[in-house]
Amino acid sequence: MNFWQYLENRHQQLLTDAYQHASVVFQCMVVATLLGVLIGVVTYRSEWAGNLATTTTATILTVPALALIGLLIPVVGLGVPPTVIALTLYGLLPVVRNAIVGLRGVDPSLVDAADGIGMSRPVRLLRVELPLAWPPILTGIRVATQMLMGIAAIAAYASGPGLGNIIFRGLASLGSANALNQVLAGTLGIVVLALLFDAAYVLIGRLTISRGIRA
Amino acid sequence: MPETGDHGASIELESLTKRFPGSAQPAVDNVSMEIKAGEVVVFVGPSGCGKSTTLKMINRLIEPTGGRIGIGGEDVTDMDPVELRRRVGYAIQAAGLFPHMTVAQNIALVPKMIGWPKARIRERTEELLDLVGLDPGEFHGRYPRQLSGGQQQRVGVARALAADPPVLLMDEPFGAVDPITRDHLQDELIRLQHELHKTIVFVTHDFDEAIKIGDRIAVLRERSHIAQFDTPEAILTNPADDFVSGFVGAGAALKRLNLTRVRDVGITDYPTAMIDDPLQQIFNRLRAGGTNEVLLLDRRRRPYKWLRRGDLMRARGSLARAGTPVHDTVTRDATLRDALEAVLTDNTGRVAVTGRHGEYTGVVDMQTLMSSVHDLLEADRLDALEHQHELEELRAAQTHAEQEGDQGVTGAGGAVGAR
Numbered sequence A: 001m002n003f004w005q006y007l008e009n010r011h012q013q014l015l016t017d018a019y020q021h022a023s024v025v026f027q028c029m030v031v032a033t034l035l036g037v038l039i040g041v042v043t044y045r046s047e048w049a050g051n052l053a054t055t056t057t058a059t060i061l062t063v064p065a066l067a068l069i070g071l072l073i074p075v076v077g078l079g080v081p082p083t084v085i086a087l088t089l090y091g092l093l094p095v096v097r098n099a100i101v102g103l104r105g106v107d108p109s110l111v112d113a114a115d116g117i118g119m120s121r122p123v124r125l126l127r128v129e130l131p132l133a134w135p136p137i138l139t140g141i142r143v144a145t146q147m148l149m150g151i152a153a154i155a156a157y158a159s160g161p162g163l164g165n166i167i168f169r170g171l172a173s174l175g176s177a178n179a180l181n182q183v184l185a186g187t188l189g190i191v192v193l194a195l196l197f198d199a200a201y202v203l204i205g206r207l208t209i210s211r212g213i214r215a
Numbered sequence B: 001m002p003e004t005g006d007h008g009a010s011i012e013l014e015s016l017t018k019r020f021p022g023s024a025q026p027a028v029d030n031v032s033m034e035i036k037a038g039e040v041v042v043f044v045g046p047s048g049c050g051k052s053t054t055l056k057m058i059n060r061l062i063e064p065t066g067g068r069i070g071i072g073g074e075d076v077t078d079m080d081p082v083e084l085r086r087r088v089g090y091a092i093q094a095a096g097l098f099p100h101m102t103v104a105q106n107i108a109l110v111p112k113m114i115g116w117p118k119a120r121i122r123e124r125t126e127e128l129l130d131l132v133g134l135d136p137g138e139f140h141g142r143y144p145r146q147l148s149g150g151q152q153q154r155v156g157v158a159r160a161l162a163a164d165p166p167v168l169l170m171d172e173p174f175g176a177v178d179p180i181t182r183d184h185l186q187d188e189l190i191r192l193q194h195e196l197h198k199t200i201v202f203v204t205h206d207f208d209e210a211i212k213i214g215d216r217i218a219v220l221r222e223r224s225h226i227a228q229f230d231t232p233e234a235i236l237t238n239p240a241d242d243f244v245s246g247f248v249g250a251g252a253a254l255k256r257l258n259l260t261r262v263r264d265v266g267i268t269d270y271p272t273a274m275i276d277d278p279l280q281q282i283f284n285r286l287r288a289g290g291t292n293e294v295l296l297l298d299r300r301r302r303p304y305k306w307l308r309r310g311d312l313m314r315a316r317g318s319l320a321r322a323g324t325p326v327h328d329t330v331t332r333d334a335t336l337r338d339a340l341e342a343v344l345t346d347n348t349g350r351v352a353v354t355g356r357h358g359e360y361t362g363v364v365d366m367q368t369l370m371s372s373v374h375d376l377l378e379a380d381r382l383d384a385l386e387h388q389h390e391l392e393e394l395r396a397a398q399t400h401a402e403q404e405g406d407q408g409v410t411g412a413g414g415a416v417g418a419r
């Protein structure tokens, strides 16, 4: 069976896996974004708190994905929970770091102007600081998503959802008839998903970044 | 403090002090000052003397370490600072416009925060753009980066004025634009102030700007100590000490020209013609006016060309190439110095005065300028003499009092002398 025949035979299964893959990455990114921006907002004003947040999230990223998922299994069991927790944690670093850099990068004279015309702290954050920091934050989200695409494949190790399953199946039966097709289909599927997500981010950028600050 | 006010509110600073954490000396040390309603007070002084710090304590962007602030007779030292700042306009160097918002959105910020209805905000935005000399239709939807520095600065001023605050604080608002634009912006601020009568506190380290704009100038030395607080005329003719004279700099007589405006001297009418007028009609007007020249106006009544009788002879039916183009015009709010400059560069010996939209309103000629300047300097000299006389009398009274051993008079004399 060549690759195309394989795709034709299994497209139902492949589409389901791809959908689950995209879905878990998307949901984890939503959580990572909310959490990451929140951490950024809480810590950016203080030198040490900001650095602590960046360092902590960076340290999480150095833990090998397989190890982290393996460590989570005894605590939260198999399946979706370890996948979601791991992905969310890995997604944090780029968002947190870019949120802090973006918020700290807002021109101090604009902060002065915002205070000067009588904006309260929350209003200043929502109307001035976050919109101005949004382009770097969005870049962080984009980078994180690309990263999670690959890491999500490893979730299959903990019986998680997604395209990782066929890759693992293929790897486990190397030498058999469909092994290579499985690995290839899973990998290509991830690449295609990553490209689709990236296109979506370009669109989101167009829609949410003010024309006044778009590059 | 009134919600809105076309006539400004007074500001009282009482022993205002700011000590930044970690510095031995206070940045602002015990400043007391009374600013009248509707007055423009300019803080000048060397860099780092505490001008900005003093200004920012008025809207409590910097919280004072000690002392009290009153606005319109109300003590605002302990008021909610956010509430306070919505009632005090604030404009800064480089405008501080939010780059992700359009011009209209920037201007609408304060009215929105204090809950004006949408229709009123829209109306107000257009009105303000017009007020600062920007065409609402054209600039309304632009982003700050699509504006020149001068235009940004105008929007900055419009934003500060948005909710019609009685007090306006301006920290080197024109510091970041080129000298010509700066000059225009200053003229415009003066014109605005004529209509609005706000209480304005304006910070600069340019003494010429201070003279041009201020009703009174506070010359500050280090730690915001007041070296002299008086009218520009008095500071020019009677600097309190060497520090102030150093700041006034050379050419006090020429600077004096900056203190009087075109509207204060005689603006005379002059024969004009519209560019579309038939040639014969222009001829007739020349003959009737008894002058050798008419000022040709374009379709929007803006000065366009000076036309001499000889030019008309040579024109042969078309005005396209006849006459001398008008190089320079001044507004009614321009200083005599600007007017003199314009008269000297235009070879007609006079300069056209224009209104808000550049339309012709009259002319000022060399003769008028010369005699006004002469009168001004004469008046100043008399004032200075009188002032000196007063001081001498005061000193004599003091000496006398000391000889008599009367402490009370000495105390009172000291207080007057310190002003």
Ligand SMILES: Nc1ncnc2c1ncn2[C@@H]1O[C@H](COP(=O)(O)OP(=O)(O)OP(=O)(O)O)[C@@H](O)[C@H]1O
Residues within 6 Å of the ligand: B020, B021, B023, B027, B045, B046, B047, B048, B049, B050, B051, B052, B053, B054, B205
């Ligand atoms: N946030 C701060 N922390 C510590 N010191 C400060 C702070 N802001 C200002 N200063 C100090 O207070 C003094 C007065 O500063 P300020 O900004 O009021 O000067 P300025 O007169 O406005 O000067 P410039 O003309 O350069 O704007 C300076 O010595 C400055 O170093």
Ligand SMILES: [Mg+2]
Residues within 6 Å of the ligand: B051, B052, B053, B171
């Ligand atoms: Mg300053």
